[in-house]
Amino acid sequence: MTLRKVLLTCLRAALDAVDGRRAVRAELARRPLHARWHLVGVGKAAAAMAQGAVDVLGSRIEGGVLVVPVAHVPPGFDPAAHGLAVHHGSHPMPDQSSLDAGAAVVDFVSRLPTDAQVLFLVSGGASSLVEWLHPGVSLTDLQALNRWALQSGASIAQVNAARRRISRLKGGGLARLVQGRHLQALMISDVPSDDPRIIGSGLLHASSHVPVDDPMATAVPPALRDLLDRVDSRPQPPDDVPEVPVRIVASLGLACRAAAAAARAQGFKARVVRARVDGDAAELGVRCIAALARQPAGIVQVRGGESTVRLPEHPGRGGRNQHLALAGALELERRELHDAALLAVGTDGIDGASNDAGALVDAGTCQRGRDAGCDPHVSLARADSGTFLEAAGDLLHTGPTLTNVGDLVLGLRLGGHR
16 A cells, blocks of 8 residues: 555545535534524535535525635535525635625625524635625725735734724624524634634634734734724624524544544554644644654654745745645655655645645655756745646645635655555
């Protein structure tokens, strides 16, 4: 059994465990909802989650609205047949379609009868896909803020704190629009501690414990600082947001446990690293390989989280997982670990602004790339890891997975283990 096959089998098991349709269907079968429901779904997994709700609720769905990226409706699923209107927002950079989707959501929920029951289906990606801006904030402002978020290396909590400052939907804004109705929410989490106040920048919940001024500590450019200061809004008091019961139906922890179980099913030991993947991607790639070198052979290391990359002014192709993987490949080569491999992927099948999920590298990755005319150190410095890894033949492409629980990093050193 090859290193590649072992790690890819673990990845597939992890993705299956957090499949949007399967997760919602299982949750609603376990804890049923009664009577009739309107659906409001936002996120990369929203259409798959809606399909799971249709599986269980059937004709008890009274219509709804879904906001997803392009190509994120499951094959064979016709939302319109169940009264569900689909709108496509933009990710990772919001555009006019994100504002149009926000207007559609606001219009739909504003027209709901006061006795309506509303089931929200929320997953990662919602922050970019749907928006309703405060007066005085433009699309250009929104894109500038998100460009900073993508390039700065700021944490998701810091980024979302800034996003809430300019939004009428985030920080509980969507819940305020439907207060007085009976509300429930099912969520797929891609954030630390599965905090619903952070998922989707808190569409249904007041601001989390992250102070609203926290992003200022991350060197927000002066123009953005002025924008955040001038917005005519103040944080709403938490009691202004109606309480929305939330069930987390899939999470990174579930994906990690499934990957570990798949490793054991293949005859290996597994170790789920408790510390969340966080911080600079290149440094994490080196540390993951160092950990592989220290431990006995035959143990699949399983990590989850979300690294960051501070991008140069003109970055190349790739994303944080490809960046982490290329740094790991350099360390594998330096240590001459020819019996080891590292896999780093986004569970949504999208890494950065690329169409690749991530990469699976080994000690030969760097030489294969050099043979194709690329320099791994230059590619890493230019944030152009995708170009190098494509030349080396080590990119992973899954297409949209219709889920999103964050990133997975899997490592294995075989040694004498076969």
